[in-house]
Amino acid sequence: MMDTATLFGLCAAALVGLGLYAFIVNPQPLRKIIAFNVIGSGVFVLVGAVAYRGGAAGWGGDPVPQALLITGLVVAFCASALAIALLQRLAREAESVTLASDAPAAPPATPE
């Protein structure tokens, strides 16, 4: 039977793959932000599995990578917040939020 670190390490590898696939094929920008978070969580769980293996000195995990994970989670939140704010501004300025390069010309932005 697989040990905990390997199990969640492999789970994390699959999460990164799923997130990357969703990031490429889902055309809606909000879905890409969700996919970005799935990729991020996969990376975090992978680091978490490595931290778990490094458990010593009476602690279940290595506290240094765990502390970096907390920093990482907060920074990922900030990046998502900024992306969502940009997306909402785009939706307010133009009728569509398409990222396609050959998108039909958006109607002129109407002042609110």
Place this chain on the structure above:
Amino acid sequence: MSEALNAGLALFVLALAAWMVVARDTFAAVVGFVAYGLLLTLVWVQLHGVDVALTEGAIGGGLTGAMLVAAAARLRRTEAAARAERPGWPTRAAAALLAGGVTAALAVAVLALPVPAPSLAPETAANMGATGVGNPITGVLLAFRAVDTLLETTVVLLALIGVWSLAPDRVWGGRPGPRHRADPNETLAYLARVLPPIGLVVGVYIFWVGADLPGGKFQGASIIAAMWLLAVMAGLSDAPPISRGWLRLALVGGPLVFIAIGAAGVATAGAFLAYPDGLAKLLIKAIEWALLPSLALTLALILAGVPERPAR
């Protein structure tokens, strides 16, 4: 028993991630994301990272989830048109190939991790005495790697400035988000009266025990921010105009105290963010107490979003 639980947990997490990829409705995918965040919290507990679990629950699943729900509701009208741009099968096949390759490479890396695992835990344990705090995570965050934490608080502040800078000129300095109104007899208004006092105590407690047990300022600040947002959403409170002087001062107060204590370290202990012997715990607590209100306010205002109404 524990192995079966872990395997089930991993399967559930993967199933929810797959759901977020295939769900047609963006709102359904967002709901999946919130559930996914909660399951990841359990994964962190199984990986013996209780501090990370608290952060994931409060910020990863909680605040990010709330932000995504609000965005999905607002962007609903644009989603149908965007969905029509789904790429054809060659792109999807290439994406699947790429994603599969990345997963395979990571899986190989996981299976080839060195034995015995490298660890900084013994060194951390040997030096924890100098910090005076009992929680190794807090020790790492505010003593051994304090520069990371200083930059992190700066990033949070920069994200808020970024969000604010998207305000149309007309409402610059105004109040963020729409003015919420709720029926005062509704469950939402009721919960917004009952929960904040409890949540405030829980938030401050999680912050307070962070010195010696799992917890800390980010987790506590997120809970306090959530309580304030609950009151705003129920219409019991309103977001302040972002041009207020006290607001700006409260936002930068925490990071400024952090930088000041760090700079004082140059004179008293010979390095930026070094603490003089015997004063480490006092200074760490001072930084945390200064950061808590700043972080709670910053996180809450990031959630409240872009200014939309003039200050009046």
